[in-house]
Amino acid sequence: MLAFLLALRLAAPEPTSAPGPAPAPSAAPAGPATPPTDTAAAEPTPAAQRRRARFSAFAREGDPLQRRAMIGIGGVLMQAAPLRIRAVPLDPRDVGRSVALGGLGIFGRYRPKPIVGLDLEVRSGSVRYRRGDEDVGVSQDQVLAEFGTGLYLGRGDVAQFALSAGLGGMYTRVRYDAGETTGSQTFGSAVFRLGAEAEFLLKRVAIVLSFRTYGVATARDRVRSKGALLEGASAADRRAPVASFATMLVGSLGLAYRF
Numbered sequence: 001m002l003a004f005l006l007a008l009r010l011a012a013p014e015p016t017s018a019p020g021p022a023p024a025p026s027a028a029p030a031g032p033a034t035p036p037t038d039t040a041a042a043e044p045t046p047a048a049q050r051r052r053a054r055f056s057a058f059a060r061e062g063d064p065l066q067r068r069a070m071i072g073i074g075g076v077l078m079q080a081a082p083l084r085i086r087a088v089p090l091d092p093r094d095v096g097r098s099v100a101l102g103g104l105g106i107f108g109r110y111r112p113k114p115i116v117g118l119d120l121e122v123r124s125g126s127v128r129y130r131r132g133d134e135d136v137g138v139s140q141d142q143v144l145a146e147f148g149t150g151l152y153l154g155r156g157d158v159a160q161f162a163l164s165a166g167l168g169g170m171y172t173r174v175r176y177d178a179g180e181t182t183g184s185q186t187f188g189s190a191v192f193r194l195g196a197e198a199e200f201l202l203k204r205v206a207i208v209l210s211f212r213t214y215g216v217a218t219a220r221d222r223v224r225s226k227g228a229l230l231e232g233a234s235a236a237d238r239r240a241p242v243a244s245f246a247t248m249l250v251g252s253l254g255l256a257y258r259f
Contacts, residue, residue, distance in 0.1 A: 068111045070256040074252045119149070
């Protein structure tokens with residue numbers, strides 16, 4: 001009997017322990033905590049945002065093709081060399097070394113490409129020379145017509161800047177008054193110009209500034225003279241009272257309608 005119980009004891013399997021949950025891996029050592037950021041201090045104020053948007057409009061690339069053309073009118077100031085007057089006696093001190101002619105002008109511009117512009121302009125200017133002690137005076141009126149092109153190097157939403165060049169012609173009329181005796185001379189000139197242009201775009205309206213320098217070539221012998229004052233004048237006195245080659249500075253400020 002004892003031998004039978006011993007045999008059963010040896011034949012029975014040994015009890016095993018139930019599997020438990022696997023031990024959790026050790027966590028990595030924690031680093032220094034990141035301090036919270038102040039988002040309210042990093043964001044710009046509404047006034048700063050409006051100011052930044054206003055100044056960025058001058059530098060941001062605009063789309064001038066929405067309104068390609070403009071037509072306008074403006075005031076013109078021309079600075080030129082004085083006339084070489086010989087038909088009537090005038091003191092050189094009454095003439096000066098340079099004269100300024102004031103007038104008006106009309107212009108039209110068209111932009112076939114954002115960087116290229118074409119312009120057609122007609123400008124006028126007048127000045128009068130007068131002696132203070134006698135009834136002697138000379139008036140000069142000139143009309144300038146030109147066609148040119150501009151290279152728009154700065155193209156913002158508000159401001160546009162360009163370099164320009166062009167060709168044209170100028171008609172000049174000089175009238176002499178010496179008491180009751182009068183006379184006049186008319187002649188033409190060829191002009192070439194270089195300049196800088198600025199346009200400030202305000203929706204349908206644009207403020208246009210220009211500053212140009214002109215080279216003026218005149219055939220002094222091709223002059224039409226009229227009046228009793230010039231009937232007995234010599235050939236030298238009947239020539240155009242300007243230099244054959246001269247320069248002229250012209251500035252203008254205008255207002256244009258865009259379409």
